[in-house]
Amino acid sequence: MPGLPESSVATTARTGRRRLRSWATSGPGVWLGRAGVRLLGRSLRLSEVNASVVDRLWRPGPTGPAVYAVWHGRMLMLPYLYGHRQTFHVLASRSRDGELMSRFVAGFGIRAVRGSSSRGSAPALRGLVRLLRDEGAHVVVIPDGPRGPRFVVKPGAVLLAHLGGAPIVPMGVGAAPRTVLRSWDAFMIPHPFARTVVVFGDPVRVEPGRDRAALERARDALEAALREATREADRLAGAPRVPDL
Numbered sequence: 001m002p003g004l005p006e007s008s009v010a011t012t013a014r015t016g017r018r019r020l021r022s023w024a025t026s027g028p029g030v031w032l033g034r035a036g037v038r039l040l041g042r043s044l045r046l047s048e049v050n051a052s053v054v055d056r057l058w059r060p061g062p063t064g065p066a067v068y069a070v071w072h073g074r075m076l077m078l079p080y081l082y083g084h085r086q087t088f089h090v091l092a093s094r095s096r097d098g099e100l101m102s103r104f105v106a107g108f109g110i111r112a113v114r115g116s117s118s119r120g121s122a123p124a125l126r127g128l129v130r131l132l133r134d135e136g137a138h139v140v141v142i143p144d145g146p147r148g149p150r151f152v153v154k155p156g157a158v159l160l161a162h163l164g165g166a167p168i169v170p171m172g173v174g175a176a177p178r179t180v181l182r183s184w185d186a187f188m189i190p191h192p193f194a195r196t197v198v199v200f201g202d203p204v205r206v207e208p209g210r211d212r213a214a215l216e217r218a219r220d221a222l223e224a225a226l227r228e229a230t231r232e233a234d235r236l237a238g239a240p241r242v243p244d245l
Contacts, residue, residue, distance in 0.1 A: 030100070034107040041080040044175070044196040049236065053169060053200040057138070058085050065132035065139070065166035066203075069157055069226055072145040073185035074173040077196065083108030089131055089139045091115055091124055093146040110140070125160060132164025139166070143222070148184045151230075151245055153223040158215050162206040168222055170201030172229030174237035186242060197236045201229040 057063050068088075070078060082088070083105070090105060092098040092112040102112035113131075115124020131137035141160065143153040161168045174197045175190035190196055204222045207214040231245055 030103040030107070033104055037077065037080050040190065040192060041077055043192045044077070044190060044194055046081065047195070047197045047236065049197065049199040049232070050202070051200055053202065057169075062136055065136045065164055067132070067157065067161045067164070067166045067168045068138065068140045068171055069143050069153070069168055069222060070140070070171045070173060071151060071185070071226065071230060072142045072148070073150060073180075073183070073187045074230065075142060076187070076189060077175075078140075078171070078173065078198075079105045079108035079110055081198070083110050086138045087111070089113055089128065089137055091128060091139075091141060095146060097146060125156070125163075128160055129163045132160075132166050139164075141168075143226070144185070150185045151223075151227060153219050153226065155215065155219055158206055158218045158222060161204075162215060162218070167203035167205050168218075169203050170222060170226040170229045172199040172201065172226065172231070172233035173197070174199075174230065174233030174235070174239050176234075176237045176239035178239060180242075195237050197233040199229040199233040199236070201225040 057066050088110045090101075090110055090112055092102045092105075092114055094114055098112075098114065102114065105112060113124050113127050115122075115127075128137075128139050132139060139160070141157040143157040144150050157168065160166075173188070175188065175194040177191040177194055179189045179191065181187040181189070202225070204218060204225055206218040227245055231241065234241060234245075
């Protein structure tokens, strides 16, 4: 801004961001966001690959627990596309971003369990493990969230599946045309009427026991499967390959 000191410009920018975040987590902001996603979702041309992986898990009646993994930057449309198919639970951080996500997904029937990798993680993990073990729940994890590094699986997703006795289903999401934001997670927003592809990877299972090497092998396998599913979704959608994926 002409005539203003650099410090004043930075302060004004920070104030503007805080106000935007505050509005985004408000009732009207969340409602408008959900309405926009619903409107966009109705226009998408959706294709699913390897959907037989989840057909059994999503049929009526008891089917056993499952964990679903998707990258942070690819999660925007999933509540709209699949929130009506099952009762899903998702771990949301205790940050403002987590508050925004909790309110957003609730409108699609998805239940949020609040916690994070740094604060409140143990109670949240125990709660999700109980849901998997006692209720045969379906739990969605964002393995590179809440702050990255992107496309790197953190150990929590594998530990949750191990303790809950559940397989992990990798989900890759691609779309074209699209906008990819310059954010840490390369957040993807499909354009209206975009070709959108969801690839369900084969389930990753954690070996029995508490051996750290086994957990690390499962983490490596999940990361490789999730990267491959996402690359395949991008390829089938006709989107350019992301350099670091």
